[in-house]
Amino acid sequence: MIGLEFGYAVAGAVFGAYALLSATDRANPRRWGNAAFWGLLAVSFWAGDLLGDIGNGLLVLGLVLIAGLKLMGKGARPTTSREERQAEAAERGNRLFLPALMIPAVALIGTLVFKQIPHLFDTKQVTLVALTLGVMLALAACYAWLRPHPVTPIAEGTRLMDSVGWAAILPQMLASLGAVFALAGVGEVVGGIAQGVIPDGSRLGAVAVYALGMAGFTIIMGNAFAAFPVMFAGVGMPVLVGIWSGDPMRVAAIGMLAGFCGTLMTPMAANFNLVPAALLELKDQNAVIKAQIPTAIPLLLANIALLYFLAFG
Amino acid sequence: MWVLLGIAVIVVGFLLRFNPLLVVAASALVTGLAAGLDPLSVLAAFGKAFNDARYVSLIYIVLPVIGILERHGLQERARTAIASLRGATVGRLLIGYLLFRQVTAALGLTSIAGPAQSVRPLVAPMAQAAAERQGADPESDRIPAMAAATDNVGLFFGEDIFIAIGSILLMVGVLHGFGIEAEPLELAKWAIPTALCAFAIHATRLWLLDRKLARERREIALGDAA
Numbered sequence: 037m038i039g040l041e042f043g044y045a046v047a048g049a050v051f052g053a054y055a056l057l058s059a060t061d062r063a064n065p066r067r068w069g070n071a072a073f074w075g076l077l078a079v080s081f082w083a084g085d086l087l088g089d090i091g092n093g094l095l096v097l098g099l100v101l102i103a104g105l106k107l108m109g110k111g112a113r114p115t116t117s118r119e120e121r122q123a124e125a126a127e128r129g130n131r132l133f134l135p136a137l138m139i140p141a142v143a144l145i146g147t148l149v150f151k152q153i154p155h156l157f158d159t160k161q162v163t164l165v166a167l168t169l170g171v172m173l174a175l176a177a178c179y180a181w182l183r184p185h186p187v188t189p190i191a192e193g194t195r196l197m198d199s200v201g202w203a204a205i206l207p208q209m210l211a212s213l214g215a216v217f218a219l220a221g222v223g224e225v226v227g228g229i230a231q232g233v234i235p236d237g238s239r240l241g242a243v244a245v246y247a248l249g250m251a252g253f254t255i256i257m258g259n260a261f262a263a264f265p266v267m268f269a270g271v272g273m274p275v276l277v278g279i280w281s282g283d284p285m286r287v288a289a290i291g292m293l294a295g296f297c298g299t300l301m302t303p304m305a306a307n308f309n310l311v312p313a314a315l316l317e318l319k320d321q322n323a324v325i326k327a328q329i330p331t332a333i334p335l336l337l338a339n340i341a342l343l344y345f346l347a348f349g
Numbered sequence: 350m351w352v353l354l355g356i357a358v359i360v361v362g363f364l365l366r367f368n369p370l371l372v373v374a375a376s377a378l379v380t381g382l383a384a385g386l387d388p389l390s391v392l393a394a395f396g397k398a399f400n401d402a403r404y405v406s407l408i409y410i411v412l413p414v415i416g417i418l419e420r421h422g423l424q425e426r427a428r429t430a431i432a433s434l435r436g437a438t439v440g441r442l443l444i445g446y447l448l449f450r451q452v453t454a455a456l457g458l459t460s461i462a463g464p465a466q467s468v469r470p471l472v473a474p475m476a477q478a479a480a481e482r483q484g485a486d487p488e489s490d491r492i493p494a495m496a497a498a499t500d501n502v503g504l505f506f507g508e509d510i511f512i513a514i515g516s517i518l519l520m521v522g523v524l525h526g527f528g529i530e531a532e533p534l535e536l537a538k539w540a541i542p543t544a545l546c547a548f549a550i551h552a553t554r555l556w557l558l559d560r561k562l563a564r565e566r567r568e569i570a571l572g573d574a575a
Contacts, residue, residue, distance in 0.1 A: 043407050050410045077406065084400040090389065093396030096374070104371040116420050125422030125429065132418055132426045133458070139411060140457050143512055147534050163533045164404055167513050174414045182421055192416025196460075197409060202370055207515040208405040209373045211522030213355075215398035216377045216391070218526045220352045220384035257363050261516065262373075265523050266356055273527055284529050288520045289509070289539035296505045300498075304363065312464035312497035316473055323494035324501070331502055331551045338546040346542065 039158030043168040048081035050193070057187070057194045061111045069107030070198060073099060077205070096212075103202035110198045113191050135174045135181070142170030207261050214265025226270025239280050243343045246271040250291050251298035251336055258304025260295030267291065276347065286347040294339040300332040301325060355380030402522040408513045415460060427453075427461040431471050439480040439492060440559035443499045444552045446472055450503025451548060455510035463504070464497060472496045483559070484566035495558065499551065506547035509540035 051074050058064065059071035076098050084092060102108060116124075125132065146166025150157040157165060178189060197204065217223065230249065235241040249271060253263035272291055276282040299305045303325060313321045320326070355376040362372030374395075381391030415423070431449065436442030450462055460466070473496040477485075480492045508514045512533040517540075524531040 040404060043410075044403060047403075047407050047410050050413065080400065081403060084403060087396075087400070089393035089397040089400075091396065092400040093392035093394075096396055096399050097392070100368075100370045100374045104368045106368075118425075121420070121422040121425045123422075125425035128422060128426070130426065130430075132421065132423050135414060136418055136423070136458055137456060139414065140511060144534070147512075147532075160530050160532075161404075163512055164407060168407070168410065171410050171414060174411075175417075178414060178417045182417060184417055184420075188420070189413040189417040192420050193413030194416075196412040196416050196419075200409075202368070204409060205406055206369055206373070207519045208399065208402050208522070209370055211402040211405050211519050211526075212395055212398035213373050213377050213380075214523040215401070215526040216380055216394055217352075217355065219394055220355070220380045220386075222352050222355065222380060225350060225352055226356075256360050259363070259369075261519055262359055262363070264516075264519065268523055269527075284524060284527070285531055285535045286539045288524060288531070289536045290543060292516055292520060293506065293509060293540060293543040296509075299505065300501060308501050312468060312500070313494070315464050315469045316493045316497060318490040318494060320490055320494075323490040324497045327491075327494040327498035328501060331498070331547070331554060334550050335506075335543070335547055338550065339543055342542050342546070346539070 037158055038156060038165055040161045040164060043161075043164050044081045044084075046168050046172070048078045050190075051075075051081060052078035053190045054078075054194045054197050057113075057191055058111060058198070061113055061194075063112035064109045064198075066107055066109030067111070069102055070109065070111065073102045073108055073202065074197065076102075096209075099202070099205060108198075108201055110201075111194050113195065115192065115195060135177045138174040138177060139167065139170040142173055143167040146170065210261045210265055214269060217265055217269050222266070223269030223274055226266065227274035230271045231275060234275065239348070240340075240344055242271070242275050242280060243347075244340050246276055246287075246291060247294035247336065247340045247343060250295040251301075254295040254298030255302040255304070258299075258302055258306070260292060260299050263295050263298070264288075264292055267295075276343075280348060282343075282347045283349065286349075287343065290339055290343045290347065294336055294343075297332045297336040297339065300328040351383035352380055354383050398526070401525060405515065405518040405522050408515065408518065411457070411513075424461055424466055427458075428467060428471055431462065431467055432475070434475075436479065438483060438559045439476045439485070439495075439562070440555040440557075442476055442479050443472075443496060443555045443558075446496075447499050447503045447548065447551055447555070450500060451507035451544060454504050454507030455544070457511040457513065459504060459508050459511075459514070462500065464500060468497050468500050472500065480562060483562040484569070485562055495555075499555070502547055502551045506540075506544045510537050510544055512537045 055071045055075035143166045147163045150162040250267045254260045272287045276287045277284050309325050313324045358376040377395050434445040473493040476496045477492045517533050521531045
């Protein structure tokens with residue numbers, strides 16, 4: 037049966053290739069840091085189930101140390117110049133979008149079709165299996181159409197991977213933190229406090245505390261990904277799902293977007309709010325945030341309304 | 350109550366700009382210890398959770414495809430598409446860009462535009478030029494800031510419709526921690542109502558911006574006449 041293991045095998049190979057190309061890139065003064073980081077992720081994808089819990093814990097510690105000690109740099113393999121790209125873009129036109137669009141298309145169609153063949157596919161994880169297939173097909177299309185050197189797509193992937201850097205695993209780390217929070221009972225404690233704030237028997241009050249808490253935590257932490265595990269464990273699960281029988285998917289999805297409204301309003305989200313102001317050489321470094329607040333506040337209210345009307349169907 | 354210390358660690362750690370991976374690890378340790386676990390059990394619990402949540406980082410297998418397409422001009426082609434946006438006014442231009450950004454982000458093409466890729470070289474100057482024809486102050490931050498804001502709104506409330514973006518997979522991971530098997534498509538579907546609201550709200554503001562510029566111009570004209 038084809039399941040998540042298929043995606044993990046492909047991901048292990050891809051991260052392993054990123055590690056090899058990092059290790060052989062002499063232009064990157066910190067190439068061994070990059071090689072070790074992507075290599076550890078390859079090990080995680082390929083052998084995570086064999087390492088045991090403590091083994092996986094040590095693997096995470098290794099990743100954290102590489103990032104915390106600033107051992108990673110950026111690869112510097114040559115790529116095409118701006119002029120070459122412009123010339124090729126003009127020649128190839130909108131067909132350049134097609135391979136990239138194959139990925140969501142295959143993922144979507146695959147999700148719907150594979151579910152009908154349960155003896156062949158693990159029905160719980162069809163989307164990720166279909167996504168992996170979509171990437172492989174798109175890559176095959178790129179090889180057939182663009183005829184690059186076999187290593188070139190991996191080298192270009194490594195260039196992009198290096199520009200994401202250690203931040204690549206932040207979502208996975210936060211999801212893991214959420215699991216530790218669940219184990220430690222953070223949800224019950226935050227939920228207990230929140231239930232003191234929520235007016236008795238008020239579903240609207242519960243929804244508002246959840247959405248405002250999501251945005252508020254995001255404003256403080258600068259990152260909706262960090263706020264999500266806290267508020268979902270604290271209010272989403274115990275109150276909206278537990279007491280009011282909300283649908284966990286809808287509570288999660290719309291809750292995350294309430295968090296995104298917070299991202300629009302905080303200088304802590306420097307990459308989205310302060311970096312553009314600097315790039316555009318604005319006089320007021322908070323000018324982008326100020327332009328976003330009048331959209332963020334009504335949208336946060338809209339999310340409260342959407343949760344209230346849609347999440348309890 | 351002490352388990353909340355882990356949240357305080359995140360807030361303080363992010364505020365002091367420590368490496369976020371370090372902050373998350375420290376928060377997990379503090380939370381676990383506060384809940385009465387010994388350090389080795391915390392390490393094991395975090396290791397198990399990390400292994401269970403590997404699919405959150407599966408998305409990076411797309412980078413070779415995006416990378417090879419970028420090598421052959423993907424971003425430049427996207428720039429041409431943006432530059433061809435027709436809009437007689439700054440409001441209409443930015444509404445067009447908002448739609449472009451939301452739709453492409455929903456298809457997973459989050460990196461073809463952005464502050465460095467498209468706002469600074471294209472959208473901000475195009476918006477400023479249109480606004481100046483409507484009488485806007487060339488020195489003010491107002492129009493470029495609005496261009497950057499439009500890029501963020503389009504990205505945030507488009508990308509969550511794509512089934513394999515980090516935030517969707519993070520939700521799958523957190524729900525898994527509660528014993529709920531979530532299908533990414535199901536979560537992505539419920540991002541659509543908010544995406545429509547975001548478009549309606551921000552587009553209304555852009556439409557009002559056009560009206561405001563027209564009103565300011567009339568007032569200046571009246572002031573000159575008097």
